[in-house]
Amino acid sequence: MSSVNTVTEQLTRAGQAIEHDSFAIIDAEVGPHGYAPEQWPIVRRMIHANADFEFNGLTDFHPDAVEAGIQALLRGGSAVVADVEMICSGLSQPRLAHFGVRTHQFISDPDVIEAAKAEDTTRAVQAMRKAARLGLLRGAIVGIGNAPTALIELVRLIREEGVRPALVVGMPVGFVSAAESKDLMAEVNEVPWIVIRGRKGGSTLVVAAIHALLSLAEARQRAGQVG
Secondary structure (H helix, E strand, O other): OOOOOOOOOOOOHHHHHHHHHHHHHHHHHHHOOOOOOHHHHHHHHHHHHHHOOOOOHHHEEEOHHHHHHHHHHHOOOEEEEEEEHHHHHOHHHHHHHHHOOOEEEEOOOHHHHHHHHHHHHHHHHHHHHHHEEEEOOOOOOEEEOOOHHHHHHHHHHHHHHOOOEEEEEEOOOOOHHHHHHHHOOOOOOOOOOOEEOOOOOHHHHHHHHHHHHHHHHHHHHOOOOOO
């Protein structure tokens, strides 16, 4: 069996060359760094997504995060639950389909909007609660790139209601509660997480991190190391 990724690579040789050259440039410009070998491909792809080298240092990992994400993908049929549609739209459907992954987001559902109005909360809070009610958070990769309130609510669900995602990719961007929400997530021991410290973040970075996990999962799969 080939050890070269095919599903999670760019579809053309030209595209592959550009991406690989970009990664090589990032490696050269970053030089030595403090990330483990399994963590660095995620940080590198995040840097590649927006040419911001500050993510070398701002990105923080629970010790079990990368392995938890890989195993969730290799099990097949896992869900990706996102706070906004942009994450679902940005993820490669062929790459997700290879692992039987389906995406879910509820931010614009009428019942979510009505509940947010009735309880004077945000749609993001109600969307996380709906995902929990539907049982979608259990064993899922949860990606939050826009709404700090979604991440804060997810922490509450983990601590108070025993919700257990496989991995939380918590990267909301902004000025109100964004940094605080990620610091709160990083205090959680029950569930692995990847966060960006401070105000920076965004849906593009969540997509980049999940694409990196998909690539790592395919490499593991092809190397015959599943499980």
